[in-house]
Amino acid sequence: MPRAIHIFRTPDRFIAGTVGEPGDRSFYLQAVHDARIVSVALEKQQVQVLADRVGLLLEEVQRRFGTDMPPEDTEVGDTSPLVMPVDAEFRVGTMGLGWDADAESVVVELLAVSEVEFDESVVLDDADEGPDAVRVFLTPIQARQFAKRSERVISAGRPPCPLCGEPLSPEGHICVRTNGYRRGQIFGTPSDLGDEL
Numbered sequence: 001m002p003r004a005i006h007i008f009r010t011p012d013r014f015i016a017g018t019v020g021e022p023g024d025r026s027f028y029l030q031a032v033h034d035a036r037i038v039s040v041a042l043e044k045q046q047v048q049v050l051a052d053r054v055g056l057l058l059e060e061v062q063r064r065f066g067t068d069m070p071p072e073d074t075e076v077g078d079t080s081p082l083v084m085p086v087d088a089e090f091r092v093g094t095m096g097l098g099w100d101a102d103a104e105s106v107v108v109e110l111l112a113v114s115e116v117e118f119d120e121s122v123v124l125d126d127a128d129e130g131p132d133a134v135r136v137f138l139t140p141i142q143a144r145q146f147a148k149r150s151e152r153v154i155s156a157g158r159p160p161c162p163l164c165g166e167p168l169s170p171e172g173h174i175c176v177r178t179n180g181y182r183r184g185q186i187f188g189t190p191s192d193l194g195d196e197l
Contacts, residue, residue, distance in 0.1 A: 004132045006031070006038045006089070014108070014136050016047045016150040017082035022157045023169055029092070029110065030082050031136050037083050038134055040110050042092035044154060050108070051150035053097050054143050057106060061099050061140075070144040076152065077145055090132055106143040110134045 008014070013032040018025040027047050030039045055072070062069040093113035100107050114131040138146060158167035163177040 002128050003130050004089075005126065006132075006134045008033050008036075008038075008134070008136045011136055011138070011142070013078055014138060014142065014146055015078060015082070016051070016146070016153045017086075018153060018156075019082070019086055023167065025157060027153075028082060028086055028088060029134075030086070031134060032083060039082070039086050039088050040090055040092050040112075040134055041088040042110070044157075046092060046095065047150050048154055050095055050097070051147040051154075054106060054108075054147045057097055057099060058140060058143060065101070067104070067140075070141045072144075074141065074144045074148060076149045078149065089134070093131065100137065103137060105137040105139060108136045108138065 008031045011031050011033050013030065016027065016029055018027055020026050025044075027042055027044050028039050029042060029047070029050075030037065058069045061067055090112035092110045094111040096107075096109035096111070098107045098109075099105075111133045112131040118130045158169060160166065161168050161173055161175055161177075164175050166173065166175070
């Protein structure tokens with residue numbers, strides 16, 4: 001069966017968002033143009049890597065071609081949530097990122113997880129064989145805003161432990177740096193702490 005490639009040349013939105021409560025969030029990327037909506041599921045770390053790489057790509061394009069890019073402190077214009085209900089087309093396995101000099105656009109490609117090995121040449125290509133994909137063309141300002149919003153979405157989760165960096169939860173935190181002492185119970189009485197003393 002030929003692969004499905006969802007192409008958005010002039011998206012109205014391309015955003016990262018979540019569904020669920022901190023500690024139990026599912027991450028999605030969503031591309032919207034008019035009434036067409038395509039969502040894909042991915043891991044928090046993938047969102048972080050993509051946001052970081054988009055920022056680095058914009059810096060490299062500016063350095064190499066002298067093209068003016070939006071500053072890093074660009075405000076996020078789209079703070080609306082994902083369009084519901086979120087029905088993911090697929091889970092992202094491989095991501096591709098490039099610069100289309102003719103269109104002066106950042107090109108983001110998200111490929112589905114595949115159990116079958118495929119040649120890297122299918123990334124950012126229209127080959128008939130390979131995993132399903134979503135390809136989005138972003139203006140530099142859209143790309144910068146995507147990266148900034150993604151950083152906000154990631155940081156909106158549980159705060160990290162200042163000692164080990166693992167996420168803190170309301171029930172407490174078993175910190176490997178304190179030999180298992182539960183940080184959430186620091187002011188408890190010995191009877192409250194039970195076996196943890």
